Amino acid sequence: MSDKPDMAEIEKFGKLKLKKTEMQVKNPQPSKETIEQEKQAGKL
Structure with missing residues (x-):
């Protein structure tokens, strides 16, 4: 196997399938x- 990712798979990926999430500062x-x-x- 190669260390480099398969660029064809990356190009086919649909960003619209990702879910929206709310960021929360912990x-x-x-x-x-x-x-x-x-x-x-502290000075008192």
């Missing part, structure tokens, strides 16, 4: 305000 980054509040709480 671990969102804290806002600047939250970071500042935690810094202030």
Whole structure:
């Protein structure tokens, strides 16, 4: 077998068959305000 994919199969692939999905951020980054509040709480 070759290491390269069969380009004919790739060209035949129909993007319309793919399902739409919703992205969800599992671990969102804290806002600047939250970071500042935690810094202030740590100084007390």
